[in-house]
Amino acid sequence: MKLFIAAIGTETNTFSPIPTGWAAYREDLFVRRDGSLTSPHWFAGPLRVWRRAAESGGHEVIESVAAFAQPAGPTRARVWAEMRQMVLDDLDAAGTPDMVLLNLHGAMVAEGEDDCEGDLASAIRARLPGVVIGVELDLHCHISDRLVAAADIVVTYKEYPHTDVDARAADVYRLAAATRSGAIRPAVAVIDCRMLAVWRTPREPVRSLVDAMSAAEGQGGVLSVSFAHGFPWADVPDVGARVIAIADGDPALADRTARAFQQRIWDLRFKTRDTLLTLNDAIGRTLAPEPGLTIFADVCDNAGAGTSSDATFLLSALVEARARNVLTGLFWDPVAVRLCFEAGEGSRLPLRIGGKVGPFSGQPVDLDVTVRALAPEASQTYGTGRQAMGDAALVSADGIDVALISLRTQTFHPDAFAALGADIRAYRSVYVKSAQHFSAGFAPVAERILYVSAGGAADPDFERIALPRAGRPLWPLVEDPFAGN
Ligand SMILES: [Zn+2]
Known part of the structure; x- marks a missing residue:
């Protein structure tokens, strides 16, 4: 088996005055190839997990870019174009991999591209229609239809603070490998929560919610449940929280599971709200x-x-x-x-x-x-x-x-x-x-x-945030974002 892996991440605050260019990547994490072997950076963690898993099974690993920039304003158009091309060039040079695993952030915006993750995953899908594509995302992500259509497996971190980056990477590997072998047939459902908020997972009642997500996995055909909290400081069409559920060969089960968690998250909205x-x-x-x-x-x-x-x-x-x-x-x-x-x-x-x-x-x-x-x-x-x-x-x-x-x-x-x-x-x-x-x-x-x-570019008072491009009502900007639909 030939495994192709890459990692590109940053979290774009479209209100930040700080541009994100090559220097921002180079001073944080940028390794053209095989960064998992040379960088101790946390964002290269999933690459290390995937490499270990593949090599221990006697498989070949081809590793492309490992890049991370400290969150700031949008990535410059030229930088995104060049980085994206590096991955595609490496992919072309790799021949036909059996599996592609991507560690992406999920809230990366470039000038002229609101959805870098969807852009990259769909470009890979277009080149390799039959390959299994697995994607790991930070839970502070925007989930686009384009990304979900391109990937077989999408898993986000469950914990904030993000203590489970490597554990979720292991999930992605396991599910992608099982998809490739034909042991599972993943059906992915995404439900829009239409919410802007910050959820702190060590605290109740969020703790129990996350534990229930983990408990649901492996039960009755449910393969994976992710709660993508979203990243609210981005005026892009896919801003906002979502639930992703993956079920084995059963789209209706995936949909039911995602809806049940979405309902629970909505019902808890006043209890999970921050006290500042x-x-x-x-x-x-x-x-x-x-x-x-x-x-x-x-x-x-x-x-x-x-x-x-x-x-x-x-x-x-x-x-x-x-x-x-x-x-x-x-x-x-x-x-x-x-x-x-x-x-x-x-x-x-x-x-x-x-x-x-x-x-x-x-x-x-x-x-x-x-x-x-x-x-x-x-x-x-x-x-x-x-x-x-x-x-x-x-x-x-x-x-x-x-x-x-x-x-x-x-x-x-x-x-x-x-x-x-x-x-x-x-x-x-x-x-x-x-x-x-x-x-x-x-x-x-x-x-x-x-x-x-006390003031700054990440003010969590979401009743005041201006997101004209969100394209749909979002709580708490409106009391009931589902009214009338
Ligand atoms: Zn995050």
Whole structure:
């Protein structure tokens, strides 16, 4: 058996002012061939899983592009055209593979192409009408008809934080291989939830929902159930949550299964809705801290949703309120990092922090800081892989410690701060720029986690979001998106 694999991902926030070009891929993950053998990047994880599975079965593996860019604005048209062509060229050179497995994000938008995943999968399908195509997606994806028509198997992550990237890759391999051998005949159904929301899977009642999805798999002909949460900060026609069910040879069962989960998700909508603190609430709770460590998540400025990670709304309020014993980060500010490295550890200097990329960043904050620590080419844990942070600096000013990085990324893990000698347990309040992924590493250490809405390019107040291209009513923009249909 000849297996062809590739991975291309980014999550496009169409409201982000940050363009995504070649540099964004090259500095995060771009390997032309065989990246699974050379890169520890988490997005190459499925390639590693697929390669291991195939090679242990004595099969041949042909690996094309492995690419990931930190979420931001749309990928430049030329970059998408070139990357797409690399995969197709490799496919043509591979002859006729028996199986094609793609690790894609699902919310990648390029200039002139709203649905990069559907574009790539349908181009492969056109070349190889009989091949088995399996696709793994982030659950923050847009599911297009074109993608589902092109692929035999579509599976999304189940967990947010995404702790099951490699486990879902194993599912894709197993189902695709069984399809190829004729052991199963996958029928795929997709039901549109017509919802915009954030679902946190460690918390009830979402936890039980995800467990029920897993429990349904393997029962009575149901092969796979995915809940694609969607990625709301994208004004594209396929924006919004969907349920995907795959049943063995039974389209009606797939449809019934997907509809049942869609109904359950809809019925839970008020219970699964986020409780967010306002900026003033967050500052108040920082000034009068409860016992133990509190993590405040700056959800609106999450680089993982394409924001600048240099928004200062919370930092400037903390400074103004004279908050103490606070650690905050990661601020993407390559200029400030450069000044800190030039000044050296232990030095004092006036430093202008953040507020640079666009209106969602707020105003820069000027502080007299001491440079506490410098870490060249730092990285942090994400899942089973590493996420680079570029050069990093920790600066202190009157009881507020700020972690600065030169390569934009959200705060995934406490070891991002530990790389700078900062132990989060030494603080009462830690502010992280992340919406949910941080919780995998921070929850075991924290007494409580609070989510704060303080401004930025990933504002989770979906009643205000403008999505004129969505093409259908979506909750909570309307109370009942199914009224009249
Ligand atoms: Zn995601």
